[in-house]
Each structure stands twice: as structure tokens, then as C-alpha cells.
Amino acid sequence: MRTIPDADQLADGQTCEDFGLVELACRNWGGFIWFNMDADPDPLEDYLGTVTELLAPYHLSEMQLTSTSTVEWDCNWKTAIDTANESYHTTSVHPQMLWYMDDVNTQLDFYSRHSRCITPMGSPSPRLHLEDQSMIPGALQDMMLQAGMDPSTYGGDLTTLRRDIQQHKRAQASDMKGPYDELSDDQLTDSHHYFIFPNISLTLRAESATVIAHHPHPTDPDQMTAYISVLQHPAAHLAEDQTLSQLLEQDGFNLPRVQRGLHSRGFQQGAALLPQEARIRHFHDVLDAYLTP
Numbered sequence: 646m647r648t649i650p651d652a653d654q655l656a657d658g659q660t661c662e663d664f665g666l667v668e669l670a671c672r673n674w675g676g677f678i679w680f681n682m683d684a685d686p687d688p689l690e691d692y693l694g695t696v697t698e699l700l701a702p703y704h705l706s707e708m709q710l711t712s713t714s715t716v717e718w719d720c721n722w723k724t725a726i727d728t729a730n731e732s733y734h735t736t737s738v739h740p741q742m743l744w745y746m747d748d749v750n751t752q753l754d755f756y757s758r759h760s761r762c763i764t765p766m767g768s769p770s771p772r773l774h775l776e777d778q779s780m781i782p783g784a785l786q787d788m789m790l791q792a793g794m795d796p797s798t799y800g801g802d803l804t805t806l807r808r809d810i811q812q813h814k815r816a817q818a819s820d821m822k823g824p825y826d827e828l829s830d831d832q833l834t835d836s837h838h839y840f841i842f843p844n845i846s847l848t849l850r851a852e853s854a855t856v857i858a859h860h861p862h863p864t865d866p867d868q869m870t871a872y873i874s875v876l877q878h879p880a881a882h883l884a885e886d887q888t889l890s891q892l893l894e895q896d897g898f899n900l901p902r903v904q905r906g907l908h909s910r911g912f913q914q915g916a917a918l919l920p921q922e923a924r925i926r927h928f929h930d931v932l933d934a935y936l937t938p
């Protein structure tokens with residue numbers, strides 16, 4: 646507080662300092678400021694647990710912010726998180742990703758409240774049933790160019806491409822030596838998506854990170870705001886990622902329809918979740934445990 650009109654009428658000589666806002670628990674970790682509305686929260690490192698060790702090789706705090714955006718969606722914040730926590734919707738909502746991402750052979754991991762999904766990138770989805778393994782789709786050629794490879798002289802095929810991109814990155818990218826040093830070969834191509842309970846979606850690639858903070862609307866449970874930040878390692882020199890805005894548009898089109906479906910009188914039996922949607926169940930189990938006395 647800067648000033649109090651007629652402050653001399655306050656009892657006991659009270660000043661602006663006596664009327665400060667309640668302090669919020671804040672910590673700086675990984676280059677981000679984390680806050681907790683709980684007056685006495687667990688220490689952040691304890692709360693994040695194993696996730697801090699898994700994120701360490703990416704050196705998040707050394708990445709630089711390249712863009713931020715704010716998106717308002719007509720859905721509950723949990724509906725958007727459910728979407729972020731499964732790749733089952735890729736084939737119907739983001740079919741363009743199937744050309745460079747294996748949405749079938751994903752790995753799901755669970756860490757107390759949090760979870761992770763590893764998605765192989767650099768090989769197409771088995772759902773496409775591509776018969777000619779020698780034809781490299783355009784999206785994968787873009788990935789090769791990004792890695793410094795020349796698609797026109799490539800002698801391999803779709804069965805070798807992901808591994809070759811990894812090895813090429815490892816061998817050629819001397820200026821990325823720092824960021825790549827602590828990453829495994831698979832981490833040089835693949836997407837590692839972390840869900841940090843209750844509302845953070847963190848997509849990691851070797852050179853970049855996309856963070857989405859899902860915030861509930863203050864009064865309307867059918868609206869939410871997503872705060873999106875894109876970060877890059879200073880040595881990465883990546884072209885502006887056009888795919889993110891397309892993904893957000895596609896999800897933004899879909900989410901209000903999913904929300905309406907959840908409210909439908911015809912939706913009585915709940916969702917039948919597949920094993921690949923296990924992170925949705927995990928999120929809601931953790932949330933229910935917090936909300937159930």
C-alpha cells in the first residue's frame with residue numbers, strides 16, 4: 646500500500662506497512678517462479694520429487710524465452726489437462742502429426758502426483774500403415790533439415806531415420822554440445838511431456854521447451870485460460886515453430902465440444918478410458934485424493 650488517506654485517524658499510529666497483502670509462497674526453480682496458494686506448502690523440491698532429477702539434463706534455467714501467448718478456451722481447466730495428458734486424440738484432432746510422430750508406442754510413467762509421456766519423434770505413426778519405407782514424408786524431411794541433414798542424399802529409410810537423426814545430431818552439432826551432453830540419444834529426437842500436478846504441461850525436446858499453465862476461470866467453471874511459454878537453448882537457432890499455433894487451434898476447436906459433451910444429459914456412464922489414457926485417470930485420482938477429506 647502506498648498511501649492511506651486520513652492515516653492520522655488510524656489507531657496506534659498504523660502505517661502502510663501494517664496493511665500489506667498476505668504473502669504468497671514463491672520459489673524460483675528451473676528458471677520459473679512457482680507459487681502455491683497454501684499458506685504452508687511442502688518445500689517445492691519435495692513436492693516435485695523425482696521430476697527435478699529427470700528435468701535436470703535439459704538445463705531449463707539456461708533456456709531463453711522466445712514467445713509467450715495467452716489463450717482462452719471455453720472449457721474447464723481439467724478438460725484441457727486431460728487432453729494434454731493423452732496422445733489418443735492425435736489421430737483425430739492432429740492428424741498432421743502422424744507423419745513424424747509415433748503416437749502408438751508411447752511410454753507412460755508416474756511419479757507420485759506427476760506423470761510423463763515419452764513419444765518417439767522421427768518415425769511416422771504405425772496408424773498410417775506406410776508400405777513404402779523408402780519414401781520420407783515432408784514433415785520428416787523438415788526434421789532432417791532442422792538437424793542439419795540433407796534429405797536428398799539420405800541413403801536410409803523410415804526404419805533407420807530416427808536413429809540416424811539422433812546420431813547426426815550427436816556428431817555434428819558441436820555448438821549444441823553443452824545442451825546435448827547430458828541427454829540420451831532418444832532424448833535428441835523424442836518428445837518428453839511432463840504433467841506437473843495440478844496444472845502445468847511441460848513438453849521437452851532437446852533444444853526447446855513449451856510450458857502451458859492451465860488456470861481456472863475465477864467464476865465460470867466452463868472457461869479457462871492457458872498461459873503458454875516457448876523456450877529455446879541459446880545455441881539452438883530454431884526457426885519459429887509454426888506447428889504449435891496449429892495444435893492450439895485444433896485443440897481450441899475441439900475442447901468446447903468435449904466440454905459440451907461432458908455436460909450432455911446423454912453422458913451418464915462416464916468415459917471408457919484406454920490404457921494409453923492412464924494419465925487422465927491418474928490425474929483425477931490425485932485430485933480426488935486432495936479434495937476428499
Ligand SMILES: [Fe+2]
Nearest residue numbers: 728738739896
Ligand atoms: Fe491436442
